[in-house]
Amino acid sequence: MSPDNVQVPEWAWYYIAVYFFVAGTSAGAYFIGAMEELFSSAKEREVSRAACYVAFPLLLLVPIPLIADLGRPGRFWHLFIYNQGGYPYLNLQSPMSVGSWVLLVFGVCTLLSFLDNLVADRVISFPLFSRYYNRIPRKLYALVGSLAGFFIAGYTGVLLNVTARPFWAATSPLMGALFLVSGASTGAAAISLYLIWRQRNAGQEVARLESFDRALMISELLLIAVLLVLAGHTAQLLLTLPFLVIFWLGAVALGIAAPLWFKYRSRRQHFGGVPHLAHYLCILAGGLLLRISLLQAGQL
Amino acid sequence: MAKGMFIDTTICTGCKSCQVACKQWNGLAAEPAHFGKRSGVTYPVADNFTGDSYDNTGSLSATDWRHVRFIEQIDEQRREKRWLFSSDSCKHCSDAGCLNACPTKAIVRTDLGNVVVQQETCIGCKFCIPSCPYGVISFSEESGTVHKCTLCNDRIHNGLGTACAKACPTGSIRFGEVADLRRRADARLAQLKGKGEKAQIYGYEEADGLKVFYLFTDRPGVYGQPEHPIVPQRRLVLCSLVTILTALGIGVAALVNFRERLNGKEEHHES
Numbered sequence: 001m002s003p004d005n006v007q008v009p010e011w012a013w014y015y016i017a018v019y020f021f022v023a024g025t026s027a028g029a030y031f032i033g034a035m036e037e038l039f040s041s042a043k044e045r046e047v048s049r050a051a052c053y054v055a056f057p058l059l060l061l062v063p064i065p066l067i068a069d070l071g072r073p074g075r076f077w078h079l080f081i082y083n084q085g086g087y088p089y090l091n092l093q094s095p096m097s098v099g100s101w102v103l104l105v106f107g108v109c110t111l112l113s114f115l116d117n118l119v120a121d122r123v124i125s126f127p128l129f130s131r132y133y134n135r136i137p138r139k140l141y142a143l144v145g146s147l148a149g150f151f152i153a154g155y156t157g158v159l160l161n162v163t164a165r166p167f168w169a170a171t172s173p174l175m176g177a178l179f180l181v182s183g184a185s186t187g188a189a190a191i192s193l194y195l196i197w198r199q200r201n202a203g204q205e206v207a208r209l210e211s212f213d214r215a216l217m218i219s220e221l222l223l224i225a226v227l228l229v230l231a232g233h234t235a236q237l238l239l240t241l242p243f244l245v246i247f248w249l250g251a252v253a254l255g256i257a258a259p260l261w262f263k264y265r266s267r268r269q270h271f272g273g274v275p276h277l278a279h280y281l282c283i284l285a286g287g288l289l290l291r292i293s294l295l296q297a298g299q300l
Numbered sequence: 301m302a303k304g305m306f307i308d309t310t311i312c313t314g315c316k317s318c319q320v321a322c323k324q325w326n327g328l329a330a331e332p333a334h335f336g337k338r339s340g341v342t343y344p345v346a347d348n349f350t351g352d353s354y355d356n357t358g359s360l361s362a363t364d365w366r367h368v369r370f371i372e373q374i375d376e377q378r379r380e381k382r383w384l385f386s387s388d389s390c391k392h393c394s395d396a397g398c399l400n401a402c403p404t405k406a407i408v409r410t411d412l413g414n415v416v417v418q419q420e421t422c423i424g425c426k427f428c429i430p431s432c433p434y435g436v437i438s439f440s441e442e443s444g445t446v447h448k449c450t451l452c453n454d455r456i457h458n459g460l461g462t463a464c465a466k467a468c469p470t471g472s473i474r475f476g477e478v479a480d481l482r483r484r485a486d487a488r489l490a491q492l493k494g495k496g497e498k499a500q501i502y503g504y505e506e507a508d509g510l511k512v513f514y515l516f517t518d519r520p521g522v523y524g525q526p527e528h529p530i531v532p533q534r535r536l537v538l539c540s541l542v543t544i545l546t547a548l549g550i551g552v553a554a555l556v557n558f559r560e561r562l563n564g565k566e567e568h569h570e571s
Contacts, residue, residue: 005433005434005435005524005525005526005529006430006432006433006434006435007359007429007430007432007435007436007437007438008429008430009426009427009429009430009439010426010439011426031550031554032554035551035554035555035557035558036558038558039554039555039558039559040558069425070423070424070425070444071422071423071424071425071426071439071440071441071443071444071445071446072422072423072424072444072445075404075421075422075423075424076423078404078406078421078423079403079404079423082404082405082421083404083420083421084405084418084420084421089404089405091400091402091403091405093400093401093533093536094400094401094402094403094427094533095536096401096403096425096427097402097403097404100403150547150550150551154543154546154547155543157539157543158536158539158540158543159427161532161535161539162401162431162532162533162535162536162539163401163427163430163431163532164397164430164431164432164433164529164530164532165430168430169530169532169535172535172538172539173535173538173539173541173542173543174542175539176539176540176542176543176546177542177543177545177546180543180546180547180550181546181550184550208557208558209557211557212553212554212557215553216550216553219549298430
């Protein structure tokens with residue numbers, strides 16, 4: 001398939017790749033928090049709490065780039081309601097349509113978890129919410145929210161795979177898997193950054209988060225390797241400027257390999273448990289650059 | 301009864317009357333020239349003019365719903381030459397990638413089988429653009445929505461043929477019921493093959509059958525059409541399955557890491 005055959009959507013990276021990154025990080029953070037909520041001891045809630053405080057504010061940013069990139073931003077509500085019939089509309093064949101609805105569900109779950117933690121931490125006190133919050137099935141929306149989070153982090157990659165642009169099509173079916181793993185990794189980094197900012201040393205919990213993130217980053221490297229093999233000659237663009245810098249140097253070396261090496265080194269030298277700001281910032285920057293490079297490489 | 305068009309490229313003369321008729325009937329503006337300075341040239345040059353062919357538009361766009369492609373083949377010794385023409389437009393696929401991708405139901409199929417964009421519903425998300433394997437659908441900065449050939453939706457729902465078919469002086473573009481057009485295409489193909497010419501019909505199998513199909517005398521790629529177009533949404537199930545499996549993998553990894561509660565419960569039961 002020649003690139004001449006398929007037109008370029010000209011999605012602006014500063015809207016769409018940033019949306020992919022923010023939504024993926026929010027979703028990744030939330031499902032890590034939900035996992036601790038569901039499977040960890042009742043005393044250990046630092047990661048879960050941090051995840052809720054990270055996921056919802058990040059999600060608030062999501063609609064801004066998404067709507068800004070539309071040619072007719074004022075009509076964004078057409079994603080949910082068919083304007084000519086006035087009834088709700090969902091197209092199961094369109095990842096964008098399903099993604100819009102799941103974003104709503106995810107938004108509700110992150111909001112509930114956010115409020116739940118604010119009440120538990122006595123930051124706010126809604127008399128009605130406070131009275132009933134213990135009865136609200138926290139685990140239910142942690143479960144629904146984590147499933148929605150998995151979807152949000154992954155569907156953005158699937159959306160690219162189910163187009164006819166040569167690079168995106170050639171990387172099928174791995175883009176969703178890569179974005180999902182990357183979302184979990186950047187989510188874990190965002191939680192760690194929050195814990196550093198709040199100066200909370202969660203000890204055992206952070207150690208578990210670190211080992212989880214290590215596994216994610218190794219998986220991410222493997223997925224990138226297989227994805228490039230699948231992409232074949234369509235990935236040649238990644239060997240030219242500026243992708244040599246933003247993909248290889250930024251996303252792979254700075255965003256994955258360097259933090260992974262640092263984790264390995266600190267483990268060997270028993271630095272464990274000491275959080276390093278730059279380390280997490282590198283993971284976050286790498287996640288953003290990964291999405292920018294994969295989005296742009298498909299559009300050139 | 302599905303309506304469509306049969307484009308017999310062997311009798312196209314590249315006159316572009318179809319391009320002009322399409323623009324006139326649909327009220328489409330001419331593509332504005334984008335003049336810019338070029339190094340070594342003292343006067344401004346239009347960057348979007350092809351400049352190396354009688355093909356003046358280069359591709360389909362939001363204001364060029366029909367494009368006559370000039371395929372100029374000259375051998376290295378510049379002795380043998382061949383010109384092919386192909387009047388390209390939306391194929392109105394039976395399994396349309398653009399329609400599948402649309403999240404707002406802006407792209408719909410009518411009772412006559414043609415695929416149209418409802419301008420008042422489109423939000424300009426542009427997801428349909430890379431979802432069309434033929435590169436047909438285009439975004440207009442002016443309207444903030446996408447545009448493409450409608451198969452002259454207004455004309456055909458009033459018993460008229462398409463404007464391009466009406467204007468075609470050689471009968472290269474035929475409008476009618478798809479079944480009738482296929483019979484005509486098969487007969488023409490048999491005639492050409494009888495003369496020993498290499499010919500093929502493009503559009504019977506692709507995307508479950510194109511409502512606008514072509515008679516080519518060379519590979520589809522020569523005419524700028526994908527050799528094996530794939531409706532991209534057919535990858536959706538596989539991509540989703542792999543992503544779900546990855547999610548399960550991450551879930552298991554998280555379970556291994558955050559399993560303290562389960563261990564705690566087991567210990568509690570043992571005691």
